[in-house]
Amino acid sequence: MPVQALYALQNGFIGFQRAGLFYGEFSAEKVQIPIACWLVRTGDATILFDTGLSPRAIPGLMRNDPMARFTEDDLLVHRLDRVGLEPDDVDLVVLSHLHYDHAGGAQLFPKSELVVQKDEYAYAHYPASFFESFYYRKNFDLPGYRWRLxxxxxxxxxxxxxxxxxxHTPGHQSLFVELPESGPVILAGDSCYWLEHVETERPPGVVWNPTLALHSIKRLKTLARLTGARIFPGHDPVFWETVTQAPDAYR
Ligand SMILES: [Zn+2]
Incomplete structure (x- = not known):
């Protein structure tokens, strides 16, 4: 059964240094970026792409990050509720990667299948020192959960x-979604933070391997050209203002 709808689920905002967003940039200036989750409904499956921040992390973020913005509505369970779903209704939780702002809500889904690339799952457990602060083991060390690698x-x-x-990471993945009316969309995740990364082919500032990151941007652009898909970036505040937010949907 084909895809029926794609919903954007906002999971608040955090402050992030431009140096972390754009490879080779040294500005300490901070910008406010959205945390995005996406829900895909097909005729026979409900698929979540990314789970945002852990609810446990919110109080600390609100204390320490003056640009953090997080309301009750921003909680993933409340966003799901607005489209008539509970966590147990989600069949597949696809994680672009296991950084804290994407895998933070995975623990909400003990009944779902958690889908991640094998290389990402392995690396997240033993990250290099420069990446340790992005991987919180509590987010993905979930005994008894159903992982599909x-x-x-x-x-x-x-x-x-x-x-x-x-x-961006060793096992990052994006999601290709063929919408029946508005055409295909590629949910880029952190392979393209902003549209600017797509347009000017700039790797993210937080990066495991910039050369591979650049190849991935080019690959997604090629696929988009061949299929007529639109690329939806992961953390673009200007793009985010143009996004149709749940409970409205792309169809
Ligand atoms: Zn990331």
């Missing part, structure tokens, strides 16, 4: 495929 591009449901897009 992928090795490369994988069709997850008719019209929904995981696309390997390494570089």
């Amino acid at each position: 992928l090795d490369g591009d994988t069709e997850l449901a008719p019209g929904v495929s995981a696309l390997r897009s390494d570089g």
Whole structure:
């Protein structure tokens, strides 16, 4: 059964240094960036792409980050509730990668299948020292949860495929979603933080391998050109203002 709808679920905002956003930039200036989760409904599956921040992390963020903005509505459970769902209704939770602002809500889904690239899962448990502050073991060390570890591009449901897009991290993946009316969309995750990363082919500032990150940007652009897809970046505050927010949907 084909894709029916794509919902944008806002999970608040955090402050982030421009140096962390754009590779090679040394500005300490901070900007406010959105934390995004996406929900795909197909005829026979409900698929969540990314889970945002851990609810446990919110009080600390609000204390320490003057740009953090997080309301009750921003909690992932409340966003799901607005579209008539509970966590247990989600069949697949696809994690672009296991950084704290993407895997933080994974613990809400003990009944779902958690889908991540095998290389990401392995690396997250033993990250290099420069990446330790981005991987919180509590977010993904979830005994008894159902993990499905992928090795490369994988069709997850008719019209929904995981696309390997390494570089930001060793096992980053994006999600290709074929919408029936408005055409295909690529949810880029952190392979493209902002549209500017797509347009000017700039790797993210937080990066495991900038060369691979650049290859992934080019790969997603090529796929977008070949299929007529639009690329939705992961943390672009200007793009985010133009996004149709749940409970409204892309169809
Ligand atoms: Zn990340």
